[in-house]
Structure formats: structure tokens, C-alpha cells
Amino acid sequence: MKFVLVILAILGATDVFADSGNQAPAEKPAQYTFGVVPQQSAYRLAQMWTPLLQHLAQETGLSLNFITAKDIPSFEDELTAANYDLAYMNPYHYVVFHNRSDYQPLVRDSEKGLRGIIVTRKDSNITNIEQLQGATLAFPAPAAFAASIVPRAELNRAGISISPRYVNSHDSVYLNVIKELFPAGGGIIRSLEHLPAAQRSQLKILWQSKAYTSHAIAAHSRVPLAHQKSLIAAMEKLVTTEKGRALLKQLNFNRLDAAEDKDWNDIRALGINSLSRPDI
Known part of the structure; x- marks a missing residue:
């Protein structure tokens, strides 16, 4: 059985959509899972990513639920099955799962290469x-x-x-x-x-190593385009405010900018054809 570790559900828009007085309750916000590649412990990842996802929820009115996996191979299984609505993944994972599972790029750190x-x-x-x-x-x-x-x-x-x-x-x-x-x-x-x-x-x-295009934050194609654009705008805006810059710094990002699929052509040029292939 696949093991996926859900640390917490982030319902960041709760206050925005709360019932007030005699007003009719607002429509429940769209809920999306946000999968994060398990480079650190699950507890540490939750600490690092929760503030950003809460902020994005407030900015977009979407509900973003942090999720990770017990290890990187399990994370790959989840991407293969397209179980994450949104995901932070390494550049090679992006190239593979863009083709295999229809993940589309939202943003990347345009100032920091991956070494x-x-x-x-x-x-x-x-x-x-x-x-x-x-x-x-x-x-x-x-x-x-x-x-x-x-x-x-x-x-x-x-x-x-x-x-x-x-x-x-x-x-x-x-x-x-x-x-x-x-x-x-x-x-x-x-x-x-x-x-x-x-x-x-x-x-x-x-x-x-030399620098390669950095990790992707990507959305599965089932996420409506309007919601993808809203998330991109909110993430691009981070660098313009003191709070946003603090959130970026916590994740060791300089800035997040809208990305295109061709941004990862340097990874494709390596000709890696297997998730387990060691030689390029």
C-alpha cells in the first residue's frame, strides 16, 4: 500500500469565508493538495512550507493542503498517479512528470540555479x-x-x-x-x-556542479487555468512585500517568477531516460 504522510491540512482561507452575523455563508473554497518533495524530514518540511501556503490561501481564496511522502521514490509514485494537485519537484521530476502525468509549470526561482x-x-x-x-x-x-x-x-x-x-x-x-x-x-x-x-x-x-534550472512548482492540468494564474500572481507578488520576502527567505528562494515548459530544456538536453539512470 502506498504510504503518503499528510502532516496537516492548511485551510488558510477560513477567516475569509467565515459566517458573519446573518450573512449567508460563502461558498466553500476550492481545495488542492500541495505535494512537496521530501528532501528534509516531514516535520521540518511542514514548518518550512506552512507559512507560505497559508499566505497563498489568503491571497487567492483557495485552500491548500500540505502533503509529502515518506521518501523520494514514494513521492515519485504519487506524481506518477497524479495524486497531487500542485507539487514542488526537482527539475528532472518536472521533465518526467510533465510528459507522464500532465503537470504544468507555474513558477520557479529565476535567480537561483540548482547545483x-x-x-x-x-x-x-x-x-x-x-x-x-x-x-x-x-x-x-x-x-x-x-x-x-x-x-x-x-x-x-x-x-x-x-x-x-x-x-x-x-x-x-x-x-x-x-x-x-x-x-x-x-x-x-x-x-x-x-x-x-x-x-x-x-x-x-x-x-x-554547474547550475541547472531550479525546482518547479507545478499544477496538474485538472487545476482550472484561472486558479493556476491566481497562484502564479500571488507567488510573483511575494518579492514585492516585506512579508513575502520573509516567506521566500524561509524556503531559501530569492524570488518566484512565472515559468514556461522550455525553461527546463537544459535538463532535457542531458538525455536522461530513466528515473534510476546514473550516467548522463
Whole structure:
């Protein structure tokens, strides 16, 4: 049975639609699930995303329900089944599930590219990726684009043979490296920056990739176009207010701008054909 972890339902428009006096109650707002790729723990993701979804609910009059999955493969299963109305997904997931499940782009961070990294402990004597020859490294999941596919491809190109071990999330990679269960692991700049300072200070970046188009916030085609446009407008507006900028900063976004499908052509150009393919 598929396991999907629902942390909380965000009915952000409750006050807007509340009955007042003798007035007839307003029509119930449209409700949508908002799936978030499980790069961090479910509890942490809920803390990070809830304020933004509450704000968007107030701005649009829509009800947005936060949801995530127990791990990235389970998240992919949900996208395959088109179970999320809206979703925050990595760029490779967007390319795959735009075609497979009819997800359409809403916005992306137009100022921040996505960079894959390999991290090791700060006190490690490992100073270059050649020293990883023959090692077992931690990665979030086979199709974690910048945290798994890109670094594994770079290691392959460099002739460095490693054994991958998938540990379900970015946070799990970092914690396993900190605990010295693995000498190194794959992640992304954004998730590394979200670690508590005490943990982040124990890691160093051994290698990082070039920048690729960032994650997508996308809507399934069943979401009415008017609602998609309303959400895009609300997210583009965030950068113009102090509150909006604070919400963006909490998620490590610079700004969110309307996106087009062609924005992810750099990902398509890599020719990745499988969710589990390590070489590009």
C-alpha cells in the first residue's frame, strides 16, 4: 500500500469565508493538495512550507493542503498517479512528470540555479573526488537530480567507481556523513543551507556542479487555468512585500517568477531516460 504522510491540512482561507452575523455563508473554497518533495524530514518540511501556503490561501481564496511522502521514490509514485494537485519537484521530476502525468509549470526561482554537491566531514582528510575511488557513498534516491544523478554522472566521467547507498532524503545523507557512516554523500546547496548551523558546520563541500534550472512548482492540468494564474500572481507578488520576502527567505528562494515548459530544456538536453539512470 502506498504510504503518503499528510502532516496537516492548511485551510488558510477560513477567516475569509467565515459566517458573519446573518450573512449567508460563502461558498466553500476550492481545495488542492500541495505535494512537496521530501528532501528534509516531514516535520521540518511542514514548518518550512506552512507559512507560505497559508499566505497563498489568503491571497487567492483557495485552500491548500500540505502533503509529502515518506521518501523520494514514494513521492515519485504519487506524481506518477497524479495524486497531487500542485507539487514542488526537482527539475528532472518536472521533465518526467510533465510528459507522464500532465503537470504544468507555474513558477520557479529565476535567480537561483540548482547545483549538485558532494559533501564530506569538515575534519576529513578527503580533499578531492579521486579519493572516493571504491567507496560507498550516500545519496537521497536514484532520481534525486542534482543530489544523485548529477554527482554520480560526474564520478563516472572521472573514472571513479563508487557504490551508491540510498538513504531517502537529503537530511539523511548529511546526518550519515556527520556520523561517519559514509565518507561522503550527495546533496544540493539549498538543502545544505537548511541544516541547523551545528550540523552544517561539521560538513564541507568537496565538489559542486554547474547550475541547472531550479525546482518547479507545478499544477496538474485538472487545476482550472484561472486558479493556476491566481497562484502564479500571488507567488510573483511575494518579492514585492516585506512579508513575502520573509516567506521566500524561509524556503531559501530569492524570488518566484512565472515559468514556461522550455525553461527546463537544459535538463532535457542531458538525455536522461530513466528515473534510476546514473550516467548522463
